[in-house]
Amino acid sequence: MSSPKVSIVVTAHNYAEYLKACLDSAVSQTYDDYEVVVVDDGSTDETPDILREYTYEYPDLFTVVRLSGEGLPTAANAGIDAAEGEYVVRLDADDYFDENILTVLASYLDANPDVNLVYPDYYTFDDGEEIINHVRLPQVGEELKLLNRSPLAAGAMYRKSAWEQLEGYNESLDYQEDYDFWIRFISEFEVKNVNLPLMYYRQHGDSMSTNLSGRLDARRSVKREFVETNLAEDLESRDVLAVIPAREERRVDAPNGVKDPLNGQPLALYELNGRPLIKYTIEAARDADRVDRVTVSTESEAIAEAAREAGAEVPALRPDRLADPHVQLPEVIENHLDIIAASDAYEPDVVAVLPYVTPLRTAGHVDEAVDTMQIFSVDSVISVEQNKKFLWQPGKFGLEPLFEERLLREEKEGLYQENGAVYVTRPSVVRNRSEITGEHVGHVLMQRHTSVHVDSWIDLKLCEQVLETATETGTPVNTLTEDDD
Numbered sequence: 001m002s003s004p005k006v007s008i009v010v011t012a013h014n015y016a017e018y019l020k021a022c023l024d025s026a027v028s029q030t031y032d033d034y035e036v037v038v039v040d041d042g043s044t045d046e047t048p049d050i051l052r053e054y055t056y057e058y059p060d061l062f063t064v065v066r067l068s069g070e071g072l073p074t075a076a077n078a079g080i081d082a083a084e085g086e087y088v089v090r091l092d093a094d095d096y097f098d099e100n101i102l103t104v105l106a107s108y109l110d111a112n113p114d115v116n117l118v119y120p121d122y123y124t125f126d127d128g129e130e131i132i133n134h135v136r137l138p139q140v141g142e143e144l145k146l147l148n149r150s151p152l153a154a155g156a157m158y159r160k161s162a163w164e165q166l167e168g169y170n171e172s173l174d175y176q177e178d179y180d181f182w183i184r185f186i187s188e189f190e191v192k193n194v195n196l197p198l199m200y201y202r203q204h205g206d207s208m209s210t211n212l213s214g215r216l217d218a219r220r221s222v223k224r225e226f227v228e229t230n231l232a233e234d235l236e237s238r239d240v241l242a243v244i245p246a247r248e249e250r251r252v253d254a255p256n257g258v259k260d261p262l263n264g265q266p267l268a269l270y271e272l273n274g275r276p277l278i279k280y281t282i283e284a285a286r287d288a289d290r291v292d293r294v295t296v297s298t299e300s301e302a303i304a305e306a307a308r309e310a311g312a313e314v315p316a317l318r319p320d321r322l323a324d325p326h327v328q329l330p331e332v333i334e335n336h337l338d339i340i341a342a343s344d345a346y347e348p349d350v351v352a353v354l355p356y357v358t359p360l361r362t363a364g365h366v367d368e369a370v371d372t373m374q375i376f377s378v379d380s381v382i383s384v385e386q387n388k389k390f391l392w393q394p395g396k397f398g399l400e401p402l403f404e405e406r407l408l409r410e411e412k413e414g415l416y417q418e419n420g421a422v423y424v425t426r427p428s429v430v431r432n433r434s435e436i437t438g439e440h441v442g443h444v445l446m447q448r449h450t451s452v453h454v455d456s457w458i459d460l461k462l463c464e465q466v467l468e469t470a471t472e473t474g475t476p477v478n479t480l481t482e483d484d485d
Helices: 016-027 049-058 072-082 100-113 160-165 177-188 212-230 232-237 276-287 300-311 329-344 365-375 427-433 459-475
Strands: 006-012 034-041 062-067 087-092 115-125 131-135 155-159 190-202 240-246 293-298 350-353 380-387 392-396 398-401 415-425 443-446
Touching: 006 016, 006 072, 006 100, 016 034, 016 049, 016 087, 034 049, 034 072, 034 329, 049 062, 062 072, 072 087, 072 177, 072 240, 087 232, 100 155, 100 398, 131 190, 131 415, 160 177, 177 212, 212 232, 212 365, 240 276, 240 300, 240 329, 276 293, 276 300, 276 365, 276 427, 293 300, 293 329, 329 350, 329 427, 350 365, 365 380, 365 415, 365 443, 415 443
Parallel strands: 006 034, 006 087, 034 062, 115 190, 240 293, 240 350, 380 443
Antiparallel strands: 087 155, 115 131, 115 155, 350 415, 380 415, 392 398
8 A cells, every 4th residue: 555645643632622623624635645643642631532433433544643741842743753645734633624725735745846845824713613814824935035934833734855854843842843843944945835724723722822921932042043053153253243322311201290200310320120221231232142242322421331330342432413312323323333443443243232221121132133133134133022902093084993804912913013122233234224224124022021111200110010020030031921912
């Protein structure tokens, strides 16, 4: 008996309530040359009983692999290792496929031998089996050049030979094993997508995607490992300069009854939980492994003195004209580059601009931004937070919705808003475009509490509360958890 062309690999762990819908979608395919490999990773619910039913009814279609709770990447590897198909497509036990997914994706790979992975659009749905949204992914190569966002693991069909060449999923990861596999995959192989919704992705409270803090921390680790493993030579030869702009006259908005929350001192020197505000950013920059030099651009001798005490360089005070609030940031950075070039004959390969008014950003955020630039070869990288609020814009008869459909926060991908914490760019962008960002911009996602931008007295109090919570719980600021709204 010949091997099947396609293997569906289902990973299951205590999802018995959803498993039948998943397996029904697997046995209902219009394609006929396939097998189904199910990995039961130590389930303690009715999953084994359900699998016995399906293997009894479809003995020639199903293979079951049993593990003792090894985790998703290990389960996925075990299932793919047992698979006999030339093509592999994964399916999680709480999701299900359209009946035509194998026909469409396998036909695409057959017709395009230079493509090693193809993925579809998808629907999201809730526990009531109601469709929430049709997620349309941009066409690779036409609408999408920067492949920094991985498709869903389920529903992406790829050649098993590519999985073997990459040595499978990284089993040391608790989160983001799919993202790790994705960035390794696109560095070696060509990928494409088809704009047909061919899978159904369940959104529910038990989903692994709801732990935002864990996912972001894992993604930073994935990028770091990729750079250090695959781009080590570039890493060694690249100079990264951190620049912290600090204007003396910056003030904060204060509520009624608070005359001067800064007590007459510059905002950069405001004592936030016992330390000058600017020191938080200097320490984050100094702790960043990817940063080679940490410098401050200021016209204030008092700020310069505090910066030096905190471990930053202040090559020279900048001209007073650059302290004008109407002066744009690129002009400040270009002047700083000129000062360093004149005094040290030094021109960095990368500039990390770190405004001190976002004090809760960490060294990890800075390193991730630099790694993101290197992995995806973009001109610039900015830090963002997700905005899932319903947005309005001025229209002919007043405000009009920015989007036609009003969706709940959990029903849609949010927009990304710049949070002002990290700008990583190339000196040529600043000098040639007089801007901080170039044409091709990558991003790093930050949580809301690490994105606090100090514009007001309330922002200062919020920073104080976050820092106090981190101290009381013994938890680093960037690993404090928050919901994924």
